[in-house]
Every structure is written in C-alpha cells, then in structure tokens.
Amino acid sequence: MSAFPKRDFRTSMTWLHSWAGIIPTLLFFAVFWMGTLSLFDKEIDRWMQPESRYAGPLVTHDLDIAIAAFAAAQNGVSLDALFVMPPTQREPYLYLYAGLTEELNGKNYAYGRFVGQSGDMLGEPQSHAGSGFIFPFHFKLHIPGDFGYYLIGAVALAMLVLSITGVIAHRKIFADFFTFRPARKLRRSTLDLHNLTGVIGLPFYFLFALSGLYIFAGWFASLPMQAVDGLMDKSPVAFIELADGHSPEMRPKAGSPQAMDKPLAAFVETAESVWSERYGHSVAADRILVQHYGDMHAVVTVQRVFPSRRVTMSQDRMDFDYASGKVLYDHHSTPAGLTRSWLEGLHFAQFDHWALRWLLFAGGLAGCVLTATGALFWMRSREAKIGNQPFNIRFVHAMSVGSVTGIIVATGVFFVANRLIALGMHPRGIAPIDWEPMMFFIAWLLSFLHAALRGRSAWMDQCFAIAMVGAAAVVLNWITTPHHLIETIGSGMWSIAGMDLCLLVGAAIAAWAGVQLRSNAHRRLDDQNEQHSVLQPAE
C-alpha cells in the first residue's frame, strides 16, 4: 500500500482526516487543554494570586477616589492613559492600569487593584496565573513575535477540516455514536471513544475553531483586511465610523494641560443611561478608558464589552470630550458586527452563566479526549500492522505522551511552583513571575524526554505524576494561605474551593488511570510469560 490509498471520496477524506489530525496533535491537545482551563482563568488567578481573594459581597468603589489614590501612588509621575474595570463576581476588585508619561522604577506603566472594603491598593500581580499565562498560551503558545498566532490559526483551520472530514470518514457515525465497547480490544474501544467525543462535541469544535479564527482575523486575514482598508481613504464610511473624523487614538494631544478634577463617574452614568434607554433595560459599563490624561484633548471612552446575561458581545461605545462633556462618538452593533459578536462572545465566554461555562468546560475536555484517542488509534493501528519498532511510531508515541499527559503534569508543576514561591522556594536572581512559566516549560520538556526513554510505561508514570502534583498543589494552598478547602467551602469562596476540588478530582482520576494501566501492563506481561512457557516446555 502506498502512502496514498486508492481513492474514492471517502478514502481520500479518511486519509486527509488522519494526516491533518496526527501532525498537529501536540498543538491540538495544548490548545484544547489550555483553552479549557481558560474558561476558569479568573478563578485560577484568585488561586495563584491569594492577595486578590475576596469572599464578601461586591463593593461599589467610588471611581474618582480610587483614581486619585492610584495617581498619588505614582511618585509624582503623571498618567498618560488610564484604563479602569469595575469589579465583577469573578474579579472582585476595581482594576486600574495606566501608561505613564515617564519611567517609574524602570517601567512606563502601573497597575492598581482595590479589593473589598479596604482602601488599600494592591500593586502589580506577582504571578501571570490563569489570565496572563494559561489564557494566552492557548492562542499563541508564548512564542515571541506573531508566529504563535499563525501556528494556532493553521491548527484552527485543520480543526475545521477535521470536523467535516471526520463525519465523512466515519460513515456510520450515528450508529457508532451509540457504540462503546470498553471490554473489547483496546484499539476498538479507543476508536469508539474517539467517535463518541467527536460526535457529541462536533458543533463545539467547529464553532470554537471558526470563532477563534475570527477573533484573530486581523492576523489570519490581514491580507484582505489591509487591502480593503485602503478604500477607507476614499470612502466617507470608515471601517469603524468615527464622529468628527477622529478616533480617540487619532486625535492628537493639544499640548496644553487640563486639571482632571471632573468626576469620571458622570461620563459613565451618561453612557449607561443612554444605553438603558436604547435597549429598554438597565445596562452597566464594564470598561472605562481615558486617553491623553491631563491634556486639553483628553478623551473618555465608556464601553460595554461583555453583557452578563448574553452570549453576544456588545459593541456599545461612547467617546466623550473630557473638557466639554460633548459626545464625540456613539457606536453600536451592525448586522455583520452582531454575527461576529456572537461568535466571539461564545469563544470568550465571559457571560455570567455557570451552567453554560461548565458545559463549555465539558466540551473542552471532550476535545482533549478526542485528540488523545485519535492519536492513540493512529498508533495502535500502525503497531498492529508493523510492530512498534519503526522510528516514526516511537516518535509519535513520545510526542503523544508528552503532549497529552506531559502538558497536564507541567500545568500541575506550574501551580505547585506558584505555591512554593510563597514559601520562598525559588532561585534567587530569577523573578518569581518568570520562574513559574520556566518551571512549566522545563517540566513539559522533561515529559517528552521521559516518554522517549520509558516507552509504553510512560503513560502510567505520568498519570501518577499528575496525581502527585495535583494533590501537592492542594496541600500547598492549605499551608501557604489561610484559605484551605474546609474554610473556602464554609465561607462560600467558590473560586478557591472549586480550584482545589478540581485539582483533587483530577488527581484521583489520574491515580485511578495509573493503577489501571499498571494492572494492564502486568496482565500483558503474564500473558507473554505464559505464551513463552507454552512455546518452550520445561525440559
């Protein structure tokens, strides 16, 4: 048989399905895994940044008092641009970020967070945590430059191709859907599981790949977008229509100073009342941006990006001239924009709907199982034909182990490293915030090496490793913070309790899988010995 089978439509689609699948397996699993965790990135943030944990009812801060305290904390360096996010249930603090006019402590930006009732400001987070490491990992792999975006874009296109070719390759897909034969041969039950997770999650995989591509259309479709953007010069209607022909980014500084003593809250109230009237229900702003802070041309932008009870994102945005209070720009969704906002909102999953969030989480985990079983089936069917010796099988094996269990171990190590830093256990000379990602990548790399050296037993070893790091993370959280599991459940601090419980459940599943794999390996060894003694009877 050649590398390319005799073709009719179905066989060529089967060929496309297996090769478009096996080549980016590593990336598929990484994206599914990190994307799934990103659904709870803010909860992971709370766990990894204990200073930002808060269980009480949400506090409405006085925006202008907080900004004044934040500005005063910058040692006389004035703000250039200011970005504010009010507290939400998942991020229970007022968040402030500013670009500075000159460098302060070697940085030209500053963070501030006001948690709970106290007026004390927390500084820059000491960990990248969920939203700074795990979330960006799933769309750019932390590769410097733009290459990561393009790589993940190619993976998303491959996912679209796989979603369709998969349906064609497994022609009895709906019969297969109701078939699961865990007791049958491993290769058969692997395929059953692949089909099951494939069919259940099909709309999820397709929509998330498509919406992911769409979110980064600026990269993946930059060619057409830039080309057509050129029309804007000739057209009275710009890509984003702008009042006065100036976006806040384009409006230059006046150069003359202006006292920033008017309350920002007034602009927010104006925008909210306009929107509430427009939509007939109460609407809250979730982003406030001030450009050219302290300049005569200061612009206040009030946005609503993530409505809490809707999947579709909002494009509501009002820009005000700070000096006069005049509305410079009032933008809301258009038909194509709404289609885009729905797809993007589904992918960003910032809505306040826990059942839907868990459903997407299940979809993400199903994607992990789909990828892993696909790779396993590919290997098993080739091993069955040609044995497990050839280099390409061994290579795919090591890649599969490292990319499936390896990345889970590495994620556990990432959590453990975070808590060990709290105990002062990290090398001097490396900032704690850099040490966590370093530990992640070291652990991930080691998992590939381990898989290459250990062969089949690597699956079992790494399952036990997952169980250990998962349990260790929970214990370390108990030791290093006042919020242990019993306390967090009791006080209703569900972000922390949920994280600890997920770690424990994950550790238990991994331990169970490890034990199963070990007993299977023993059984296989016994079978082999038996065959051996039958073939060579005692003299």
Next chain:
Amino acid sequence: MSMGTREHTSDNVRSRMVFYAVESVRIVTVIAGAYFIVAGLDIIFATILHTSGVELSEAVTWSVLLGFLLYVGIVMWAFAAPKRHRSATVIFGLACLLCCAAVILTPETVA
C-alpha cells in the same frame, strides 16, 4: 504506510524520496494556494459589496467570515479531486489570477 515492510533497495529509496518531495510540494501548494484564493476572493467580494452600498466594515466582516469556510471547502476539494496534480495546478493558477484581480481592484494599498 507500509515503509517498514518494503525492501530498501537504493532504487526504491530514491523513487520514494522523489514521491515524497513531489507530494510535499503539492500539499504545500494546496494549503498556501487556498489561502491566497480566499484572500483574493475576500478582497473582491468586499469591494463588490461595498460599491453596492454596504458599509465597509460590514462588507469586510461578511467576506472574511465566509472566507474561512470557503478555505475548508477548497482544501477538501483539492484532496478529494481524482487527479491530485491537476487540482494543485488549478489552485496555483486560481490563486495567481485572483490575487492579480484583487491588486487591480485595490491598486493603492496592495501594490
């Protein structure tokens, strides 16, 4: 693949190398060519929509959204087509043609 069971005569190895080289070029042509076909069509479609009165941001949004789906269709067609080399050639030709057409439509920015 049945590489392991084949006899490794030097002729066999050489013909296999040629086979893989040709196939790689073909696969890359399909993957990259399909991108440029879609890019060209996106530009043309957005321009047509826009000149017929649709807002520019809307026109680009629709064409890019449909473009991703079209890409998948083109790749599947290319691998399903009975004559592989011909489908790759068609894709290469179409990509050149459509990108040229797009350049003519939007001369200021692309050129």
